[in-house]
Amino acid sequence: IEEAEPIGPKxxxxxxxxxxxxxxxxxKLALGLTDTPATMAVKSHLRNARPVVIAISTNDALAGCAKNIGYLQNLRNYYFVPYAQDNCEKKPNSIVAEFGLIPETIQSALDxxxxxPIIRVK
Structure with a gap:
């Protein structure tokens, strides 16, 4: 965690x-918790108002995690890779980013x- 902290200041x-x-x-990002290298890196990076791209992948996106995703989508400097349900019949709450769109999302976020659309239909 300590090694991730200089990412922002430097x-x-x-x-x-x-x-x-x-x-x-x-x-953790929605609540501002920094107890992992990844969350500390994001927090440190955001100090400079620079963009963070999120590629969500979770079986809980349309259940307990929905509020956190919604919260992050409303914060400045967070950009989401478009995502879709990956198996609506067997895993109705599951969402996975379209990882192939990461480069395009990065370019858009830099702009x-x-x-x-952020939510895609497969």
Whole structure:
């Protein structure tokens, strides 16, 4: 965790990508918890108002984690890789980012734009 803290003050990144972002990590980011290297890196990076790209991947996205995803989507400097349900019949609450869209999402985030549509249909 200590080694991730200088990322922000030293401006080591133009953009940060969290991929995959689990429901646990999303909850920690939404609550401002920094008890892992990933969450500390994001917090440190955000000090400079730089973009963070989230590639959500969780079986709980449309249940308990929905509030955290919604909260993060409403914060400045968070950009989501478009996502879709991966198996609506067997895992009705599961969402997975379209990982192939990470490069396009990064470019859009650097321009300050959320790639649309954010929720895709497979």
């Amino acid at each position: 401006k080591m990144c133009d953009i940060m990508v969290v991929a995959p972002c689990t429901s646990n990590t999303a909850a 300050g734009i959320q790639l649309q």
